[in-house]
Each structure stands twice: as structure tokens, then as C-alpha cells.
Amino acid sequence: MIRLSQIKPQSQILYAISQHGPIGTAEIAKRLGDSISRSTLSRYIKELKEFGLITPSGIARAIKYSVTQDAIRAYDFDLSVYNSNEISTTQTLFNHNLFGLCEQVFSDDEIKKLEETTEQYRQWNEKTPKEYQTLAYERCAIEFSWKSSKIEGNTYSLLETEALIKNKVEAKGKPHDDATMILNQKNVFDLTMSNTFHNLFSVQTLVDVHKMLVSELSIPHDLRIAQVGITGTNYAPLQFQSQIRESLEKLFELARKIKDPFHSALILLAGIAYIQPFADGNKRTSRHMANAILHKNNMPPVAWRTVDEVEYKKCVIAFYELGNIRPLALLWLENYIETTKTFFA
Numbered sequence: 001m002i003r004l005s006q007i008k009p010q011s012q013i014l015y016a017i018s019q020h021g022p023i024g025t026a027e028i029a030k031r032l033g034d035s036i037s038r039s040t041l042s043r044y045i046k047e048l049k050e051f052g053l054i055t056p057s058g059i060a061r062a063i064k065y066s067v068t069q070d071a072i073r074a075y076d077f078d079l080s081v082y083n084s085n086e087i088s089t090t091q092t093l094f095n096h097n098l099f100g101l102c103e104q105v106f107s108d109d110e111i112k113k114l115e116e117t118t119e120q121y122r123q124w125n126e127k128t129p130k131e132y133q134t135l136a137y138e139r140c141a142i143e144f145s146w147k148s149s150k151i152e153g154n155t156y157s158l159l160e161t162e163a164l165i166k167n168k169v170e171a172k173g174k175p176h177d178d179a180t181m182i183l184n185q186k187n188v189f190d191l192t193m194s195n196t197f198h199n200l201f202s203v204q205t206l207v208d209v210h211k212m213l214v215s216e217l218s219i220p221h222d223l224r225i226a227q228v229g230i231t232g233t234n235y236a237p238l239q240f241q242s243q244i245r246e247s248l249e250k251l252f253e254l255a256r257k258i259k260d261p262f263h264s265a266l267i268l269l270a271g272i273a274y275i276q277p278f279a280d281g282n283k284r285t286s287r288h289m290a291n292a293i294l295h296k297n298n299m300p301p302v303a304w305r306t307v308d309e310v311e312y313k314k315c316v317i318a319f320y321e322l323g324n325i326r327p328l329a330l331l332w333l334e335n336y337i338e339t340t341k342t343f344f345a
Contacts, residue, residue: 009036010044014067017054018323019095022064094238096247098323099254099271105329106262114262114333117340121300124344137193140343141165143305144291145185148284151309154178180216185284188212192292193301200292201252203245209292210278210285219280223248228276232313235320237276247275261297265290270319270328283316290332302332303339 009032016031017023023031029041036044045065048054054065106114125133146154146161155178156164160171165186170179188209197205203223211221227239238244251271258264272286291301304312315327 009040010048013041013044013048014053015322015324017065018067022057022066024062024064028065094236094247094275095323096250098274098319098325099251099267104263105266105325106333110333111260111262113337117337118299121340121344122298125298136343140301140303140339141186141189141193144189144301144303145182147304147307148185148287149178149181151304151307151312152181152281152284154181156182177217184213184215184217185288188288189291189301192288193295195296197292197296200289200296201256203248203252206248206272206277206285206289209288210281213284213288214278214281217281220278223277224279226279228279230276230317230320233317233320235317237274244275244277248272248277251275255293261293261299265293266325266329266332268293269332270316270325273316274319300336300340300344302335303343304335305342306338307331307335 012032013028016028020027020031025038025041025045028045029036029038032041045054049056052068055068056063056065058064128136142162142165143158145165146156146158149156149161155174156171160174161182163169164171164179164182170176191209191212199205207222214221223241223244225241228237230237238247251267255264255267255271258267269286269290272289273283276282278285287302287304294301312331315331318324318327
């Protein structure tokens with residue numbers, strides 16, 4: 001597979017086409033700010049065609065290029081070379097078309113791994129006594145609540161999280177809000193594992209889940225009414241509540257139509273964070289909503305227990321900035337498998 005991070009101009013070309021395509025060579029050059037010569041650009045375009053990552057339409061000077069479905073899966077890069085120093089000074093605006101990039105992201109081999117892991121979980125569910133299942137879910141809930149909170153800057157350790165959840169003992173010297181965040185995460189995790197949602201793919205369900213997650217944290221509960229900025233990126237989410245609601249409805253409509261639960265969960269994980277519907281708590285809400293889809297389909301939740309917080313944020317920002325869902329998809333796949341091996345095997 002071509003490593004686009006190591007050939008940065010190709011990465012930029014794919015991004016320009018995915019954002020604005022179908023477009024011709026002149027428009028691509030304009031989008032790149034004439035950072036490479038026309039002859040070099042033509043050579044890169046030829047390479048991308050040979051790799052099957054873009055496809056032409058039209059003839060002669062009217063030729064325009066679109067990204068292929070293979071491009072979405074091949075668009076991998078080394079996150080270690082993607083950092084805040086590489087973020088463009090140009091504002092990246094909201095793009096509805098990115099939702100479509102969440103479909104058919106996984107290769108056949110990756111789908112096979114996901115299906116094998118799911119079958120392992122279902123066999124465990126059938127054979128394991130209920131009392132042992134309860135213990136496994138409790139362990140998973142503790143580690144999820146700890147890591148999902150830590151991604152958001154929470155200061156509790158895993159052992160402190162366990163004491164808080166099991167014994168309601170707050171850690172000395174730690175902010176009360178940190179304890180509240182963790183307990184809220186545990187409550188929502190339990191809810192998503194109980195199949196009590198009347199309509200999972202709805203704005204109201206999303207608002208209800210978020211309200212539970214930010215309870216007693218002095219964070220507005222409803223869809224936001226003002227612009228927000230995101231640390232580490234120049235991506236600018238939608239500003240107006242009516243736009244946000246419309247985008248969420250489109251996101252849920254797409255997630256509802258996708259028959260494959262793997263991709264349906266992924267689109268909510270990426271899409272909710274991308275829309276940024278709330279003043280705060282968007283990524284944690286997206287993780288719970290993705291798990292709710294998995295549980296609804298008799299699949300294991302993702303605990304994110306071993307994920308590096310910085311790597312997770314880089315994967316999310318790669319989607320914001322580059323329209324590239326692959327890093328987050330691969331991270332989700334890795335943690336789906338790891339969670340099952342740890343708690344449900």
C-alpha cells in the first residue's frame with residue numbers, strides 16, 4: 001500500500017480531490033497553492049491513477065478527477081509525522097461529503113478480523129454464566145470510564161477510578177468534577193449496555209446521552225448556539241443550531257441505512273465528533289453512541305483501555321483536517337479486537 005504521509009504532495013492531492021472533486025489539474029494546482037510545478041503535479045496524478053486511487057472523467061483539457069473507494073482505504077499515513085506544526089493556517093470548513101468516507105472503509109481482510117472477533121464474543125456470551133458476564137462488563141465499564149475520561153484530560157488513575165465506581169470514594173487532591181465525569185461515563189456505559197434506547201439514530205437520543213455525560217459539570221445540555229474552536233486544528237465546525245441539527249439528521253440517516261454495524265458505529269464515532277454539536281463533551285458522546293450500536297447488534301463494546309490519548313486525538317484531527325477516516329478506523333479496529341480479547345474471551 002502506498003504510504004501517502006511519506007509522499008506529502010500525493011496526500012495533499014487526494015485531500016483536494018476528496019474535498020472538491022471532481023476537479024481538473026488546474027483546480028488541483030490552485031488548491032495546493034502552486035506549491036509544486038505543473039509537470040510534477042502531472043506525474044503525481046499519473047501515479048495516483050496507476051495505484052487506482054483516483055479516476056478520470058471527460059477528455060483532453062476537460063478531464064476531471066475523483067477519488068475511488070480504494071483511495072479511502074489506501075489513504076494511510078504515519079501519524080508521527082502529522083503534528084500541530086503541519087496544520088494549515090487556512091481554516092478548514094465543514095464538509096458534508098466526509099460522511100460518505102465512513103462507508104466501506106475496512107478491507108475484506110479487516111472485515112474478516114472484525115467478524116471473527118464478533119463471533120468469539122458471541123460464543124463467550126452463550127457459554128459464560130450470567131454472574132461472570134456481569135463481572136466482565138463491570139471490569140470493562142471501569143476501564144472504559146477511566147480511559148474515556150482520561151482522553152478528555154481527567155486526572156484519575158485506573159485504581160482511583162475503580163475505588164470511585166465501586167466504593168464511591170473520591171481521590172484526595174483531585175477535582176470533584178473529575179469524579180463526576182467518571183461516574184457519568186459509568187452511568188451512560190451501563191445504559192448503552194441495557195438496550196433501552198427507543199430510537200438510537202435520533203438527535204433526541206444523542207442529546208439525552210450527552211445530558212447524562214455532562215450532568216453537574218456546568219456544561220450546556222442542548223445543541224450549541226455559538227461557534228466553537230478545537231485545540232490543535234484550524235477546522236471550523238458549523239456555527240448555527242439549525243445547521244447542526246440538519247447535519248446530525250443527515251448523519252443519522254446515513255448510519256441507519258448502512259447495513260454493516262462496523263461502519264455504522266464508525267460513522268457515529270467520527271461524525272458526531274466532526275459536527276461538534278455541543279459546547280463540550282462531543283468525543284466522549286461519540287464513543288458511547290458507537291458502543292450503543294455495537295451492543296444493539298450483539299457485538300462487544302470498545303473500551304479504548306490501551307489507546308494513547310495523543311494518538312487518538314491525532315486520528316480525530318486527521319479526519320477534521322485531511323478528510324482521512326483511515327487512522328481513526330484502524331485505531332477503532334485495533335481496540336475492538338483488544339477489548340474482546342481482554343474482557344470477553
